[in-house]
Amino acid sequence: MTRTPGERWRAPWACNPEASRGRVHPERPSPTRTEFQRDRDRVIHSAAFRRLMHKTQVFLFHEGDHVRTRLTHTLEVSQIARALARSLGLDEDLAEALALSHDLGHPPFGHTGEEALDGCLGAFGGFDHNAQAFRIVTRLEDRYAAFPGLNLAWETLEGLAKHNGPLVAPDGSPLGRARARGVPTAILDYDRERPLDLAHHASAEAQAAAIADDIAYDAHDLDDGLRAGMLELDDLAAVPFLAELLAEIDHLHPGLPRTKRIHELTRRVITRFVEDVVDEGRRRIAALAPATAQDIRRAGRPVIAFSDDMATAERSVKDFLFPQLYRHERLMAVRGQAEAVVRELFERFTADPASLPEGWQAGLAGADDAKLARRAADYIAGMTDRFAVQEHRRLFPHSPDLRLA
Secondary structure, eight states, X not given: OOOOTTOOOOOTTSOOGGGOOOOSSOOOOOSSSOHHHHHHHHHHTSHHHHHGXXXXXXSOTTSOSSSOBHXXXXXXXXXXXXXXXXXXXXXXXXXXXXXXXXXXXXXXXXXXXXXXXXXXXXXXXXXXXXXXXXXXXXXXXXXXSSOSSOOOOHHHHHHHHTTTSOSBOTTSOBOTTHHHHOSOHHHHHHHHHSOOOTTSOOOHHHHHHHHHHHHHHHHHHHHXXXXXXXXXXXXXXXXXXXXXXXXXXXXXSTTOOHHHHHHHHHHHHHHHHHHHHHHHHHXXXXXXXXXXXXXXXXXXXXXXXXXXXXXXXXXXXXXXXXXXXXXXXXXHHHHHHHHHHHXXXXXXXXXXXXXXXXXXXXXXXXOOHHHHHHHHHHHHHTOOHHHHHHHHHHHOSOOOOOOXX
């Protein structure tokens, strides 16, 4: 039997690249890659993807060579997403493309930078890194002669837009974060031209990428926190799920050095989560009996999910990490400085657009406040941690050091 390039076995409920809803700007099919492989490759070769190497995950860029950056986190999400897709008969390349692109919109300094930009843009729809990733791949990435953005397939854009689930209820009212400020303009504008079915879930591949994100940052933020000395293994007794894993490790490998205990814990967290999602996914798919990818979208709830017990365990890990790591006093001092850098850059660029690089000033003559604010946010969001500090030093006489105490 003749197979198309890169073809693998797919379940009936998987997205099929040969049946893709296509691209805004039609292109000649590739003789060597499927449509979703092409999307994956375009993401990898984008400038926004390269910049993830110098963007914060939890710890700032100069806090050590072994802590995660936004790029290493993204690669870890990609590996987990592919593993889930392979086990469930999904299109691995679409799951990978979504995993690789899901964090393209993160500004410098991780969630601190996002919160700062969101506050700056409060009067103009706010800032959301998922919506910013959508802006990047549809508009801001400026590489190709024939079109703006990356001209990705509909299925990839759908997965990006609905990374966290449906954006509106069946009656059109916003859901989730969109309740406060509405569905992001970039997504709404695209949806008017090519509807993204915003009231329904995304494909199973998109759901796999989204839950892979949760798995990766739970496990690896725990790993980084322990290795940085902000968490201690004894602290984990407060989380039954983690305490049970540590007991298993100590039973199998008594006297193991701390670094190896941490690694054994991290890999077990990932394994337990992945195996649970695969088992629960198979159970939900069997109950739904979907015949097409569209049946997955219309299921009314995610089909790629944790079981109830594991969802409770996963939530307990997040509930532990939030106060113990993300709000650790050493990180909070630096967070305040990073927030000031972002806010002061935004205030300078909006008050004095001439301080923006020449290419970013185009079309701003006579621009209203909303356009100017969004342009400044687009520029800042694309910065790496180091470049944001560099720009701050260019524009201000004093800049924070941004180092952990």
